[in-house]
Amino acid sequence: MKDGNRNQDLETQPSADWSGGRDTFKVRSNQLTMCKGLATLPATCLKSAKDIKHKIGFLLQKPESQTVSQKQTNKETKRVVSAAEVEKWKKSFTALMNSEDGREVFAGFLRSEFSEENMEFLNACQEFKQVSAAKMAVKAKLIFDRYVEVDSPKQVNLDATTREETRQNLEASLSASIFDEAERLIHVLLEKDSYRRFLRSRAMQDLCLLSTGHSTGTQQQQKKTAGG
Numbered sequence: 001m002k003d004g005n006r007n008q009d010l011e012t013q014p015s016a017d018w019s020g021g022r023d024t025f026k027v028r029s030n031q032l033t034m035c036k037g038l039a040t041l042p043a044t045c046l047k048s049a050k051d052i053k054h055k056i057g058f059l060l061q062k063p064e065s066q067t068v069s070q071k072q073t074n075k076e077t078k079r080v081v082s083a084a085e086v087e088k089w090k091k092s093f094t095a096l097m098n099s100e101d102g103r104e105v106f107a108g109f110l111r112s113e114f115s116e117e118n119m120e121f122l123n124a125c126q127e128f129k130q131v132s133a134a135k136m137a138v139k140a141k142l143i144f145d146r147y148v149e150v151d152s153p154k155q156v157n158l159d160a161t162t163r164e165e166t167r168q169n170l171e172a173s174l175s176a177s178i179f180d181e182a183e184r185l186i187h188v189l190l191e192k193d194s195y196r197r198f199l200r201s202r203a204m205q206d207l208c209l210l211s212t213g214h215s216t217g218t219q220q221q222q223k224k225t226a227g228g
Contacts, residue, residue: 083211090199093191105207109198117154118186118194121147125183129176136174144170148182156186 081101088095089102096102103119110116124143131139147156148166158166162182169178198204 081211086208086211093195096195105203106198109201109203110194112203113194113197115194117147117156118190120154121156121186122183125179128179140170140174140178143179157189158182158185
């Protein structure tokens with residue numbers, strides 16, 4: 001019996017591989033012990049462990065997506081603008097929105113926050129006011145279905161009352177002012193919320209450094225030219 005037990009113990013022991021030294025032997029022994037421990041766990045525990053692993057993997061992927069978006073934002077902020085222009089953007093949301101460069105930079109920041117639908121909606125509203133009467137009905141329906149309708153692909157944050165009023169405007173009569181109230185509310189939302197985060201963002205910090213450096217270099221070049 002003792003010999004039988006001894007043979008059984010030898011069969012269950014991990015095979016020693018000394019090619020990697022003592023540390024390799026310890027690692028393989030630990031792996032075998034861990035596998036035995038997992039085999040004794042209930043199936044529900046193993047399923048829960050897999051679910052947790054999946055969730056952790058998903059969370060670890062999110063920073064990568066945000067990094068890509070941030071790189072895109074930083075790329076867009078490399079457009080050289082004057083330090084004076086950037087100062088205007090910092091002091092006034094209206095100045096930012098009235099500047100083509102400012103809107104592009106701000107749109108890049110919104111993409112990094114996955115909230116670009118707000119800027120897209122404002123742009124669509126501005127374009128709508130420029131379309132001919134013949135195309136107005138089709139354009140209005142597209143904007144409503146894409147941004148205003150509940151569960152639309154890029155639904156913007158509007159209260160139920162404004163959403164319903166916009167629907168009634170669309171059904172009643174066509175005019176360039178159909179989306180005016182919705183546009184005003186989204187503009188306020190961007191100014192009170194996203195714009196404040198933008199001012200504190202890395203994108204804005206980088207833009208300030210770029211514009212300041214460009215202005216300094218331009219001044220030095222002008223001095224050299226004048227001195228020459």
